[in-house]
Amino acid sequence: MNFSSLGLFRPLKPGSRHQFAVIGLGRFGRAVCETLHKSGYEVLGVDVDEKRVADILNLGAAGHALQIDSTDPLSLKQAGIFEFDTVIVAxxxxxxxSIITTLAVKEAGVPHVVAKASSDVHAKLLQKVGADRVVLPEHEAGCTLARSLTKSGILDRFDLDPEHSIVEITVPESFHNKTIAELRLRGQYGLNVLATGHAQKFDINPSPERPLQKGDMLVVIGSNADIDRLPI
Incomplete structure (x- = not known):
């Protein structure tokens, strides 16, 4: 399973048009554009740099791309940015x-604004001007790396909040041929099993009587403290 896009899709409202504008087409913004576009969402990418705009179009990483100065509210309005459900300030x-752009799109009434920060101070300033969500990619990447080094059995992870996560793990040898009921994952570890499987085929909400096989994949949800107690 791949949880990488859940953080962006989580804020979507039922019935929304699922349209995204990405302001800033550096490595982070380009990756956001490409992922959303490949997932079938309508994406507009904008940047003050003409070359970055051309690169996005040549890569086919967005449906539309424009060169504008995002610190100019009139340019944002003329580009239609204020009409999008979600704007990512990258x-x-x-x-x-970053701060001027975030303030402009929030004051214009954009429902959901995600802003990239480069430091804790930057993050606090973005929150002060109204960003609905602030991300620090380098910090999050560092946390992910540290977890992968200390918990090699974790294949993928999505943080629901600072204390709870959904993780995909490799079934450890100690779980081999034991059923979910026998392992008492909820009673002993405080975790709920969402899916089991292998490769691209998963059994969602599996039977408690299903035996697990070493090397298969197991998707669980719970607190980070409980997840850390798993024998992986």
């Missing part, structure tokens, strides 16, 4: 431009 390395 100008993490230019603090002033």
């Amino acid at each position: 100008i993490g390395n230019y603090l002033q431009e």
Whole structure:
């Protein structure tokens, strides 16, 4: 399973048009555009750099891309940015431009604004001007790396909040040929099993009597403290 896009899709409202605008087409913004576009969402990418705009179009990583100065509210309005359900401000390395842009799209009434920050101070400023969600990619990547080094059995992870996660793990040898009921994952570890399987085929909400096989995949949800107690 791949949880990488859940963080962006989680804020979507039922019945929304699922349209995204990405402001700033550096590595982070380009990756967001490409992932959303490949998932079938309508994406507009914008940047002040003409070359970045051309690169996005040449890669086919967005349905539309425009060169604009995002610190100019009139340019944002003319580009139709204020009409989108979700705007991602991916100008993490230019603090002033990032804050001005975030403030402009929030004051224009955009329902959900996700902003990239480059530091804790930057993150606090973005929250002060109204960002609905702030991400620090380098920090999150560092946490993910540390977890992968200390918990090699975790294949994928999605943080629901600072204390709870959904994780995909490799079934350890100690779980081999034991059923979910026998393992008492809820009673002993405080975890709920969402799915089991292998490769691209998963059994969602599996029977408690299903035996697990070493090397298969197991998707569980629970607190990070309980997940850390798993023998992986």
